[in-house]
Amino acid sequence: GGGTSPGSDKTLPSSPSAFPPLAVPTSSRVALILNSSAVSPGDRRSHWSSQHHSPHFQLSQCKQEVTRAPAELSSDGVRAEVGVESGLHVWEVTWNPEHRGSHAVIGISRQDCPLQDSGYKVLVGGDSLSWGWELQTNQLWHGGETLACFPKETDAPLRIPERVQLVLDADAGTLGFAVHGSFLGVAFRGLPPGVELFPAVSSVRGGAQIVLRYLNGTTRNPPALKALCGLSILQNLGQQGQNQVDKLPLPPLLQHYLLSSF
CATH class of the missing domain: 1.10.750 (Elongin C; Chain C, domain 1)
Structure with a gap:
């Protein structure tokens, strides 16, 4: 497949110590959910959708891992099988940095976000139906445009490690990300209320293997x-x-x- 330029000479190393200084103060609700034990790995919210994915993505038997087949001049996406309309939810995406290439994006999509296109491009965040974080450049995407770099306080793109947590507050309409146990803040605001939202990824890298794991969630009620x-x-x-x-x-x-x- 294409898009294999590593670009690692422009990124900072991703040692765990690089992220705590970038952590932002967070609500007790978010802190609690990030520190809680994960639900069973067999939870359906850990499944990629067997219907909503590019034909170049192949699902594992357990549906938790997808692999992008080698394909030239193609951008390919997949979204989760189960979405959420309310509450605070955390998923973990595992994606080896050596198998990302360019245009490696994780984020959230609405039900009908486009999941395949020709050429090499950002799909998650490439239209108004999705919000994405491009891991190599650290740029945030929505509506087909780059909005900002995330986290903001970095001089050069950070090399984002293998595991990233998506923190979606569907009640507040916000999406944030956490790395190495550090909540890096809210990346997107103004996500639509009462609409089903799904974790999603897009890739142009042949052989990329991406695992989804639902960790935990809570209602809008205050924590106990x-x-x-x-x-x-x-x-x-x-x-x-x-x-x-x-x-x-x-x-x-x-x-x-x-x-x-x-």
Whole structure:
């Protein structure tokens, strides 16, 4: 397939330490969902659609992985099987940086976003029905135009690592992204309310393998006080202290809750 120019000489290395300084303050609702345990990997919201994809994408038997077949002068997309109309939801997209090439885009689409076109171009964000983040250039796309670079505080495009979380707040109409546990902020605002929205990707790289995983979601209701207290305890313990939960002066039931919920 085409679009295989790596362009890695223009990007900064993607060590985990590059991202925490770019993290932005976030709501307790988002912090809670990003720190919660993932739902079962067999959840249907982790499936790519067997109908809504370019003919150059092949689905695995479990539907969680797609592979783009070698194809010249073609841009190809796929969207998830299940969309959401409300609530806050997080998916993880796994895509090896060595197998992205140019025009490697992840984002959100409406039901009928175009998923195949001739030439090498951005499909997710290439029209008014989708919003995309082009991973090599870090540019945001919507309506066929580049809007800005994301994250904003970088001098050169960051080399985005293999795993990226999409954070969609369908109630607020926002889409953000998280990397290495750092929420990088809201990339898009003004997504349409009450409309089914789907994770989507587009690629021009032959052999690209892309995995979708639904991690968690919540309604528009405020988080439970118990969950907020649990998150606060773990945040205060820090990464190093989280294996000391059994030493906290808490009943075994609460210790189990802290260990099993986050």
